[in-house]
Amino acid sequence: MNIFPAIDLFEGKAVRLFKGDYNQMTVYSDEPEKVALYFKESGAEYIHLVDLEGAKSGETPNFETIKKIIDVSGLKAEIGGGIRSEEAIEKYINAGAFRVILGTAAATDPKFLEKVAKKYGEKIAVGCDLKDGYVATRGWTDTTKETGEEFFSRVEKLGIKTVVCTDISRDGAMKGTNLELYKSLLEKFSIDIIASGGVTDMSDIERLNKLGVYGAIIGKAYYTGAIDLKQAIKVAK
Numbered sequence: 001m002n003i004f005p006a007i008d009l010f011e012g013k014a015v016r017l018f019k020g021d022y023n024q025m026t027v028y029s030d031e032p033e034k035v036a037l038y039f040k041e042s043g044a045e046y047i048h049l050v051d052l053e054g055a056k057s058g059e060t061p062n063f064e065t066i067k068k069i070i071d072v073s074g075l076k077a078e079i080g081g082g083i084r085s086e087e088a089i090e091k092y093i094n095a096g097a098f099r100v101i102l103g104t105a106a107a108t109d110p111k112f113l114e115k116v117a118k119k120y121g122e123k124i125a126v127g128c129d130l131k132d133g134y135v136a137t138r139g140w141t142d143t144t145k146e147t148g149e150e151f152f153s154r155v156e157k158l159g160i161k162t163v164v165c166t167d168i169s170r171d172g173a174m175k176g177t178n179l180e181l182y183k184s185l186l187e188k189f190s191i192d193i194i195a196s197g198g199v200t201d202m203s204d205i206e207r208l209n210k211l212g213v214y215g216a217i218i219g220k221a222y223y224t225g226a227i228d229l230k231q232a233i234k235v236a237k
Helices: 032-041 052-057 063-073 086-094 104-108 110-123 148-157 179-188 202-211 229-236
Strands: 002-010 013-018 021-029 046-051 076-080 099-102 124-131 134-137 142-147 162-167 192-196 215-218
Touching: 002 032, 002 052, 002 063, 002 192, 002 229, 013 032, 021 032, 032 063, 046 052, 046 063, 063 076, 063 086, 086 099, 086 110, 099 104, 099 110, 104 110, 104 134, 104 142, 104 148, 110 124, 124 148, 134 148, 142 148, 148 162, 148 179, 162 179, 179 192, 179 202, 202 215, 202 229, 215 229
Parallel strands: 002 046, 002 215, 046 076, 076 099, 099 124, 124 162, 162 192, 192 215
Antiparallel strands: 002 013, 013 021, 124 134, 134 142
């Protein structure tokens, strides 16, 4: 299993939200590139970056910060948040992104997803953000009528290899990850799943690893010291 330590960006700062609520934001660093360097020193190969402003607006306001993080850290960066055009995909890939994650675009524009999946292959991942079992969009401010299973079935047919799956109710809540959700999806689909939301302590890392997910995102648990990143990476390997 791969560990993806996360940096969520707002106005160039590393922040965390509680259950996706922009009104419940904690700023952890004014220099996110230094956080990324610490990830690397801890043994990380990957980093998960989210432009929280972009997720709502569909723009790329934190692009320069993201480029700096990639340049300074040299980590394999997957990037999400507001990527809804081919121009934005190209922009991030040219900046050195290992993979871009389509969230709202994947949920609301199937033709666009099909087109870019064919063109960019495994550089395209999708985000499946679930609110009460249904796919949420636009920085989790809207909810669609598509269930998680319907979404997975649709993107698998398009040849999507990687899905970042988040249980919004667990995100930033430090209540543990939704093992039942990932177990159910792994049984039904041949997709690499990156578990996101609620990874709280080392037991979550151990259980997810045993379950067979492709990756796990560590966010708030890293920033609060609840998970030691070096130890998590060792356990996952």
